[in-house]
Amino acid sequence: MxxxxxxxxxxxxxxxxxxxxxxxxxxxxxxxxxxxxxxxxxxxxxxxxxxxxxxxxVSKEKFRVMINLNTKDIFDEYRRIKDLGVKFIRVPEKENWGGWVATFLDPDHNVIQLIQQFDVE
Known part of the structure; x- marks a missing residue:
């Protein structure tokens, strides 16, 4: 298993x-x-x-596989990474499932996503 x-x-x-x-x-x-x-x-x-x-x-089909990186505060990470000169193709947006997603490309054009999981309070 x-x-x-x-x-x-x-x-x-x-x-x-x-x-x-x-x-x-x-x-x-x-x-x-x-x-x-x-x-x-x-x-x-x-x-x-x-x-x-x-x-x-570089990656020829960049959207085929996406690597998701967890973060507790997507807005802080978005600003930190953007300030490093990384261009985002999707700014932080709330998803239907309740969490948040922001997307950028690495130098080989692989899709990398910041994910802030939905918190149940």
Whole structure:
């Protein structure tokens, strides 16, 4: 039985640029860097970046897979990331399910979403 998602990996041909971008977005250093692969840890979930021989250029279907990053305050994170020079393609908006979503692209044109979960008070 599957017990959860272990993590995700973004493959790229531009490892140094993506690594700098995600260090800036996460405001942290990776847990490990080995050659052209880096891994950030978020509890039991891993976020990896690395080079792959089958990857060339930027994402051709950027909306096929979206990586969702949880935040407790989407407006603070939106402002912080925007102030770093990142352009958002969707400003924070309330969703029908009660949470909030904001969307931006990484340098390889992968879709990244900030998610503020719905809080039941």
């Amino acid at each position: 599957i017990s959860g998602v272990a993590g995700t990996i973004i493959w790229t041909e531009n490892f140094p640029k993506l690594l700098r971008f995600y260090q800036m977005i996460f405001a942290s250093e990776p847990k490990s860097i080995k050659g052209q692969f880096a891994s950030f840890d978020f509890g039991s979930t891993k976020f990896g970046l690395g080079t792959h021989s089958e990857i060339e250029g």
